Amino acid sequence: MVMIAPKGPGTSTEGNVYGCTDTDGDGWADSIDIFPQMMEPNGRIPMGMDTVTITPTRM
Secondary structure (H helix, E strand, C coil): CCEECCCCCCCCCCCCEECCCCCCCCCCCHHHCCCCCCCCCCCCCCCCCCCCCCCHHHC
């Protein structure tokens, strides 16, 4: 399923969410980006933090 941003034009291109706000410019929409202020190509773990365990209580 593909989502189109309801809040207007943006730059997201990843995760089947297109045209939504992407604050860090990594292609992942802020709405599905765990770290919307930090560019990370895979949308999940910021570069250099790939050995850190991420849990909801550590966010």
